[in-house]
Amino acid sequence: MNPEDVTDEMLMAFVDGELEPEEAERIAALSGRDSGIGTRIARFERSRAAVAGAFGAVRSEPAPDWLVHAALGATPIASARRAADTRKGFGQRLGAFWSRDGLAVAASLVLVAGLGGYLASGLLRSEETPFLARATSPELLDRLALARSGETVRVAQVSATPIGSYPVAGGICRIYEANAQAGAGLRALACHVEGQWRVPLAVRQGNGQSYQTASAAALGAVDAYLDSIEAGSALSANEEAARIAAGW
Amino acid sequence: MAEDIRYGIVALLPRLRGFAHALAGNRADADDLVQQTCERALRNSASFTPGTRLDSWLYRIMRNLFIDGRRARRPSVSIEDEAVAETLAGEDGRRVSEARIALGQTEALIAALPEEQRSVLVLVCMEGLRYREVAEILDIPIGTVMSRLARARLAVAEGLEGGQSETAGDDRAERTGR
Numbered sequence: 001m002n003p004e005d006v007t008d009e010m011l012m013a014f015v016d017g018e019l020e021p022e023e024a025e026r027i028a029a030l031s032g033r034d035s036g037i038g039t040r041i042a043r044f045e046r047s048r049a050a051v052a053g054a055f056g057a058v059r060s061e062p063a064p065d066w067l068v069h070a071a072l073g074a075t076p077i078a079s080a081r082r083a084a085d086t087r088k089g090f091g092q093r094l095g096a097f098w099s100r101d102g103l104a105v106a107a108s109l110v111l112v113a114g115l116g117g118y119l120a121s122g123l124l125r126s127e128e129t130p131f132l133a134r135a136t137s138p139e140l141l142d143r144l145a146l147a148r149s150g151e152t153v154r155v156a157q158v159s160a161t162p163i164g165s166y167p168v169a170g171g172i173c174r175i176y177e178a179n180a181q182a183g184a185g186l187r188a189l190a191c192h193v194e195g196q197w198r199v200p201l202a203v204r205q206g207n208g209q210s211y212q213t214a215s216a217a218a219l220g221a222v223d224a225y226l227d228s229i230e231a232g233s234a235l236s237a238n239e240e241a242a243r244i245a246a247g248w
Numbered sequence: 249m250a251e252d253i254r255y256g257i258v259a260l261l262p263r264l265r266g267f268a269h270a271l272a273g274n275r276a277d278a279d280d281l282v283q284q285t286c287e288r289a290l291r292n293s294a295s296f297t298p299g300t301r302l303d304s305w306l307y308r309i310m311r312n313l314f315i316d317g318r319r320a321r322r323p324s325v326s327i328e329d330e331a332v333a334e335t336l337a338g339e340d341g342r343r344v345s346e347a348r349i350a351l352g353q354t355e356a357l358i359a360a361l362p363e364e365q366r367s368v369l370v371l372v373c374m375e376g377l378r379y380r381e382v383a384e385i386l387d388i389p390i391g392t393v394m395s396r397l398a399r400a401r402l403a404v405a406e407g408l409e410g411g412q413s414e415t416a417g418d419d420r421a422e423r424t425g426r
Contacts, residue, residue, distance in 0.1 A: 012398050012401060018378070043405040047401040047402070050354045051354060052374055055265075055355060058265050063258075063282075066283075070282075072257075
């Protein structure tokens with residue numbers, strides 16, 4: 001192969017790892033003998049590196065909550081941005097979801113408040129969403145349903161502990177904490193609705209680097225949510241045990 | 249609708265926003281494009297094949313929405329011939345100067361490219377997709393992916409080299425007190 005036979009597309013494919021091994025070896029050998037080929041290769045390397053780092057700011061920042069809502073299909077898409085623009089307080093928004101739609105619909109708004117409210121404020125980072133999915137999975141919720149408050153269960157490298165159980169209109173809600181080995185943690189509500197456990201609210205707690213006790217923000221958000229749905233007082237240990245035995 | 253698709257879309261939002269910015273050129277239009285993409289994806293979630301790449305599916309939806317939107321805004325202009333598109337120096341010139349106000353040098357160079365080259369460039373170099381995957385997303389032959397990509401890469405490289413020589417010239421001027 002002569003240098004004049006080498007096209008820009010071939011050199012670019014060489015840089016991008018798209019050539020067959022034999023062809024890549026020929027280009028590599030040629031670049032060692034011909035400085036012009038090396039210079040042309042360097043231009044493709046430089047442009048790839050520059051574009052790889054483009055738009056870094058927007059790709060590293062948390063998505064705004066109205067976009068998270070849109071991605072989850074949690075609210076009618078057309079109203080998602082309007083809802084974000086109303087600048088309502090967190091508790092007000094939660095209350096609005098619940099009172100307008102009732103327990104069944106609110107329970108289907110999985111992680112709306114957790115992702116929408118707290119991802120936007122930077123308290124929950126986008127790379128934590130895999131942990132969030134495991135910490136709110138049906139498998140974990142089914143195991144939690146069999147645990148009394150204070151008992152810890154482990155599912156898929158996530159430890160979860162019920163904190164308390166609260167009667168609400170049409171069902172029951174339980175506060176629980178979940179932590180991953182890597183240190184990510186959340187405080188969430190699991191509500192039993194129409195025979196299924198769902199998570200209408202999850203709030204990150206701790207700094208994600210190490211375990212911390214519940215932050216004031218997480219405690220406040222969960223309490224405000226329970227208040228907004230007029231939850232009753234916590235069940236006693238005996239009442240809770242009876243509910244567990246009866247399958248809630 | 250499978251919840252894991254929704255979680256997948258949420259996890260991909262930062263990357264979708266990056267591609268949308270490359271297409272739309274500004275934050276507001278980009279985020280509107282992301283929202284439209286989410287809406288379209290959720291409405292047509294049954295057409296997504298589990299086990300295939302969700303990101304590729306979403307990029308295809310987003311790019312189609314962008315093209316549709318551009319056609320709607322400028323119904324009398326349809327640039328199918330890249331050679332013609334590249335001769336529209338007046339439009340590109342305005343885009344370069346406007347983009348340089350708000351964007352970094354590389355972003356401005358990307359914004360100055362014809363959309364056909366911009367999409368290929370960003371999907372390969374920023375999103376790390378293979379040529380074959382980009383060809384499927386854009387529904388074009390792999391040879392077209394390569395020719396568009398090579399032209400875009402050379403344009404960006406030339407722009408970066410021009411910027412570096414300008415900076416070097418400024419440095420020399422400062423050192424000599426001119």
